[in-house]
Amino acid sequence: MNQLLFMIHNSLELYESLCQPVCRNCNLPQTALDILLFLANNPEYDTARDICRVRGIKANLVSFHVEKLVQEEYLQxxxxxxxxxxxxxxLTEKSQTVVEQGRAVQQNYREILTAxxxxxxxxxxxRCMDTIRQNIEDAKHTETKAKLxxxxDKKR
Structure with missing residues (x-):
């Protein structure tokens, strides 16, 4: 399990280092870039609540960065x-260049990981990832049923 944790940590560090040129070029923090790419890559999730729930970014950070992205005309x-x-x-027209650059980074990242x-x-x-995902969903469903x-039982 420690290997998995170290691999995840190192993978995130690599991704963020690959993103740094885009962040510097566009004068955006990593979280703002993450929000723009999430919205571009997942059009079915288009609210701040979706970003928090699906992407796992804390609500106060999403709120702060969304406000800045709206002010800077990357989002409306x-x-x-x-x-x-x-x-x-x-996403606005202005965000398209950032999204293109970010997607190129994501493609490079995928190629590095799967080389x-x-x-x-x-x-x-x-198949393993699908099984793990299903195991997680099953466990969450079981936990929810147990809580209900x-x-x-407490109401009785």
């Missing part, structure tokens, strides 16, 4: 019809 806000509390975040891995090993890895049952 659009109200969600029928839900005044929800606001969609839309010397055969297609058959990648298939096995993909526990709450029901």
């Amino acid at each position: 806000r659009e109200p969600v019809p029928g839900d005044r509390r929800q606001v969609k975040l839309l 010397h891995i055969t297609p058959s090993d990648m298939e096995v890895f993909g 049952t526990e709450k029901g």
Whole structure:
């Protein structure tokens, strides 16, 4: 397990170091770049709440960086019809250059990570990741059911 933790840590360090030229060139902090790329790569997730929930960035950081990105015209806000509390975040024309540069970094990062891995090993890895994802979802579902049952037992 320690190997996995070190690998994840080193992988994130590598990714951030690969992103630094884009961040410097565009005068953006890493978190702001992460937000723009998340929105570009995941159009089905287009709210600050989605970024927090799916990308795992803390709400105060998302709020701060979204505000700056709106002020700098990389993002614009659009109200969600029928839900005044929800606001969609839309990439602007200005963000397209940043997104293109960021996606090039992401492609380079993928190539570095998968160098010397055969297609058959990648298939096995993909199946393992799918199984781990399913195990996590099953465990979360089981934990949620247990909490609901526990709450029901306390009400009696």
